[in-house]
Amino acid sequence: MSKKIDIPFFDGDDFHTAQNVKKMSDGKSLDDLDRYEWLLTLNKLAGEQVKKNGCIIACSALKEKYRDILKSGIENNIKWILLNGSFEQVIERLGNRKDHFMPTSLLRSQFETFEDPIDALKIDIALSRKEIIKTINNELVNRSEFGLLGLGVMGKSLSRNLANSGFKISIFNRHLKGVEEDIAINFKNEYKELDSALAFDDFEDFVNSIQKPRKIMLMVNAGKTVDVVIERLIPYLSKDDVIVDGGNSHYKDTERRIKYLKNEGIYFLGVGISGGEEGALRGPSIMPGGNKNSYRLIQPFLEKIAAKDKNKQPCCSYIGGDGSGHFVKMIHNGIEYAEMQLLAEVYTLFRSLGKVPDEIANILETWKAASNSYLLEITIEILRKKEKNGWIIDSILDKAGNKGTGNWATIAAAELGTPSSMIASALFARHLSSFKEEREKAEGVYGENERSPKLSKEELLKAYHLSRIINHHQGFKLLLQASNAYNWDLNLAEIARIWINGCIIRSSLMEDLVIILKQADTILLNKEIVKRVKYLRPSLNNVVSQALLSQMEIPTLSEAVNYLNGYTNGRSSANLIQAQRDYFGAHTYQKINDATGKFYHTNWNKLSHD
Amino acid sequence: MSKKIDIPFFDGDDFHTAQNVKKMSDGKSLDDLDRYEWLLTLNKLAGEQVKKNGCIIACSALKEKYRDILKSGIENNIKWILLNGSFEQVIERLGNRKDHFMPTSLLRSQFETFEDPIDALKIDIALSRKEIIKTINNELVNRSEFGLLGLGVMGKSLSRNLANSGFKISIFNRHLKGVEEDIAINFKNEYKELDSALAFDDFEDFVNSIQKPRKIMLMVNAGKTVDVVIERLIPYLSKDDVIVDGGNSHYKDTERRIKYLKNEGIYFLGVGISGGEEGALRGPSIMPGGNKNSYRLIQPFLEKIAAKDKNKQPCCSYIGGDGSGHFVKMIHNGIEYAEMQLLAEVYTLFRSLGKVPDEIANILETWKAASNSYLLEITIEILRKKEKNGWIIDSILDKAGNKGTGNWATIAAAELGTPSSMIASALFARHLSSFKEEREKAEGVYGENERSPKLSKEELLKAYHLSRIINHHQGFKLLLQASNAYNWDLNLAEIARIWINGCIIRSSLMEDLVIILKQADTILLNKEIVKRVKYLRPSLNNVVSQALLSQMEIPTLSEAVNYLNGYTNGRSSANLIQAQRDYFGAHTYQKINDATGKFYHTNWNKLSHD
DSSP states (O other), X not given: OHHHHTOOXXXXXXXXXXXXXXXXXXXXXXXXXXXXXXXXXXXXXXXXXXXXTOOEEEOOOOSHHXXXXXXXXXXXXXXXXXXXXXXXXXXHHHHHOOSOSOOGGGHHHHHHHOOOOTTEEEEETTSOHHHHHHHHIIIIIISBSEEEEOOSHHHHHHXXXXXXXXXXXEEEOOOBTTTBOSHHHHHHHHOGGGTTXXXXXXXXXXXXXXXXXXXXXEOSOTTHHHHHHHHHHGGGOXXXXXXXXXSOOOHHHHHHHXXXXXHTTOEEEEXXXXXXXXXXXXXXXXXXXXXXXXXXXXXXXHHHHSOBOTTSOBSBOOOBSTTHXXXXXXXXXXXXXXXXXXXXXXXXXXXXXXXXXXXXXXXXXXXXXXXXXXXXXXXXXXXXXXXXXXXXXXXBOSOOOOOSHHHHHHHHHHHHTOOOHHHHHHHHHHHHHTOHHHHXXXXXXXXXXXXXXXXXXXXXXXXXXXXXXXXXXXXXXXXXXXXXXXXXXXXXXXXXXXXXXXXXXXXXXXXXXXXXXXXXXXXXXXXXXXXXXXXXXXXXXXXXXXXXXXXXXXXXXXHHHHHHHHHTOSSOTHHHHXXXXXXXXXXXXXXXXXXXXXXXOOXXXXXXXX | OHHHHTOOEEEGGGGXXXXXXXXXXXXXXXXXXXXXXXXXXXHXXXXXXXXXXXXXXXXOOOSHHHHHHHHTTOGGGOOEEEEEOOHHHHHHHHHHOOSOSOOGGGHHHHHHHOOOOTTEEEEETTSOHHHHHHHHXXXXXXXXXXXXXXXXXXXXXXXXXXXXXXXXXXXXXXXXXXXXXXXXXXXXXXXXXXXXXXXXXXHHHHHHTBXXXXXXXEOSOTTHHHHHHHHHHGGGOOTTOEEEEOSOOOHHHHHHHHHHHHTTTOEEEEEEEESHHHHHHHOOEEEEESOHHHHHHHHHHHHHHSOBOTTSOBSBOOOBSTTHHHHHHHHHHHHHHHHHHHHHHHHHHHHHTTOOHHHHHHHHHHHHHHHOBHHHHHHHHHHHOEETTEEGXXXXXXXXXXXXXXXXXXXXXXXXXXXXXXXXXXHHHHHHHHOHHHHHHHHHHHOOOXXXXXXXXXXXXXXXXXXXXXXXXXXXXXXXXXXXXXXXXXXXHHHHHHTSSSSXXXXXXXXXXXXXXXXOSOGGGSHHHHHHHHHHHHHHHHHHHHHHHTTOOOHHHHHHHHHHHHHTOSSOTHHHHHHHHHHHHOOOBOBTTOTTOOOBOOOOOTTSOO
């Protein structure tokens, strides 16, 4: 093999220390400590060779943690090949081996120690040497490492990102006569980095072009298409292949697909990807969920293409089991809905104060110091963009798109019993905007609302910043509730960390939250946050109060105030609601001073005789 | 038969006019006009006999609309028996008939005209006369007219209501050893009106005790129980039997069950019932949905037990196909959530003004003139109710129950793209209340909110009333959206009508809406409403503005303001959101001055070269 592909070969056994050799010669097994130095030596050797043309190393690498040491720092460059034989086959060959320090008596303990690698190419040692070399060559040299299916905006950007990261990939786009023809091959020809990529519009050829166990990422429309594509793939897949859904699928669909494919021996992972077109190309934030073992197979790819945080760590981290990756992405988008709506409300307030877009952009520019975010940055750029007739923003129809993940996040909040009122209010603001013609009719009947609220830009910044804190509190609270309900054991601080770069809701606040969420799960109870909230609160109260007096539409700022007021109110008016429910439906209620939690019923009706 | 059960028999043919007899003797078929007088005569005859002991009338009643005339005014007292024979059987018997004016030549047109009645007991004329009489006796005299399954709070009240309305019913409750034993028989023995009821805890006996086609209403817990009960019933049911689900089932479950049972030849209807325990007993509001023909079978029962409006019409009206009955009930409950929350917010505002419960009750008493409702009435009674240590309301734990229909209504709003923000805010207020311990902790950290807003009770009434108008606008809007999306053709005015009595959200406003919704579907655009809104609006703005400055939790009042402000705003800030979406996701946007609806994309990034 070494001769055939012209890279050096090393036998791991040659690198054992004299002590290890003696120990084995004495018929004793090596323990983990004995092996540690040796593994480090091999890792170092591999690292040096990777910088050149690479090499082949033969060695025992029985446990997952040994292999972790061996691949450390070169995860993206390593290929495992398991020469697979039964105890009987191997002991026979060992018996025929001459001049080797390891006695056959140690083989039993090696077989016992062995942990089957899920990411290795497995080759039956019963094959001839020629056949083995041919198989390795076919699988590893001619085939690609990773398949990407679906070359829409996001699929194309991710393909280029993977190729730019040095991965050999297969890309696929369906053939749809007259509509989608030769998409993959044309795309490959368009970009230099795709020179070594293999392009397909046939499912079977695509699948066969990928090394086993195959890693195939779907970048197709969420919904039925995912199921259709899975059905098309199944006939060509092998056991332990991994399908990765990188779209915005609903987490319950993902869970259904995980179960379905498990029966077929195929792993399925739901991976949230945020960053839009540009993020996908230059480094998105990635939220993988599903079976943890199978995640290891795609981890090197995802971590390499992900955005990096300030410590150069990838903005990609295993989220949890089931559909948790897609769930977390859905909540990311929910938070995004509210962040966008807050900026829209701020914009509308500044307009009511008579500011033109450039002036608003200039003010928002000064906000970067206190409350910077990607969305703030792009809003500034948007407000400055002009075309011949003036600001583009003024010509855009005020009907917001309102499908997908924002809806789902609101629905999930309702299902989980979590008051994610800011996401919901942002969603409903989009819904209401879509009734444009009816709003115009209503404005005709009711007259224009425009009155100018008495507000300063300093107060507005404070109101905006506090609302963002509350929005993030609600978003992470929703994650926490889901984590508890579904046993996902989500690491909120780590989720905040992978959201500080690459994704749409990256911000300086998110950077703070990485630290804050390490201390505790509840943002609004954090000491540092409490200080900030107390300082900012009067401004938020005043902004909302003044804006509502002026008949402005500021649902998400208003929800921020109401949530904070409710959250800090130890005694709410829900006692009246419980009384009403007990009155008409005999739903019973609990009492404040009865810690037993006993349920009471009152016969409220004065006409009754109870 | 007449002799056996001792009531008179009439042959319909004896009541034809001389003209009709002549026409038939001449071999001509009667047309609808010829039949009209005759049917009226028979209907009058039946009406007179019903007042005595009843009678048997034999007549041709070929079409559904003939039968409608025959039963007019005595719907609850009529039993149809179809003597069912083939053309060959009947023509043979007709040939043997002597001295009758109708020539056999007319039979073919009679068979062609015939519309099969779904609500008739069908008897094969091949049976002997004795057998026929025995069958009729078994089915109609010994069996009950209606079955009710599930004797919880609502099931018991509805059973008594049915019995009090003069129906002979079968009642069933499962046997659960040591937990639910002899429920049905004990319940029957408890109430005089159930003397003629048949009580069971065996599925087969219960089903067999009911006249065919059977009408069985389920009053069991929504969810899996309904499916379990259906499976238990199926083996004993016959084609064209009708199952009615009177619980708060999810409308999508109802639709699934309709389809499932259709395959079994069984009709399934989803019927929303509102009114709580007392309403169920004295007359609830009933919202039946499903197949319209099968609804005719249960219509007499439901209309008889329903509450009556001011014109004595039943608060029960066929809603539409599929799960529309349960959907409408779900939205009823959504509106109810917001109505309850508004009262809770009003209550909390009065408390912050220093009023004690009795004082608040006295103020609310004066509100009845302007904005009365069942919920206002019970709130007043609740606030006045004392126990030894003071007002009961003060001892009730402020954690509101938050499962079921309110959640579903919010989810449906999100799915339908409708901004039902008041229902959602009321739901989330309940959710937030459930985090009692965390709220107490937060109050400890942030300090108490209590400041006294500057408000008058007159302004509060105006704010409350306007919020209710907006809540109803949103609720009916949601129904309209669902009606359009699902092709239900809902009659909003009729839905308002059946909600003016019997149900939890009955109110003087609802009475106004019956008239308003007859004019148009959109409440806030109605001239009369516009006047009211304009008059009330400054007070709502001021109340919300002041209350938020005082750090009160008033999410649903706030949403009312925000919705109104958004609704009456022809130009919203959604243009910024569209720009943002286009910036990071290339989602494109439309332009205000381009009526073609063309989609535009801008390359916003100043770094790009486009």
